[in-house]
Amino acid sequence: MSELGDRILLLIVAATGVSVLIAGWAGGLVEAEAGGWTELALFGFLGFLVFVLLVGLWRGFGEIG
Incomplete structure (x- = not known):
């Protein structure tokens, strides 16, 4: 597998974890507590x-190789 393919697969795994943590958990708290424009x-x-975290992970994975 190529370096680009490895980076994309790592980003997919990292994106899933980051999205579940931030968008799922924190988003659930926002939905329960805030309303309107807030x-x-x-x-x-x-x-x-x-x-921003995904861009940082992409750049970080680029520096590994």
Whole structure:
């Protein structure tokens, strides 16, 4: 398997874990506690956080090889 394929598979595994942790657990807390614009802002922040973590993981996996 190529280096790019390995990185993509690692990113898929990491994305699943990060998404479950941040978007699932923290998103459930936001859904239960917040409402209105506050809820939308918190969900936007959680989505941005997931994106930043995945970009960081992608770059980190690139430095391993």
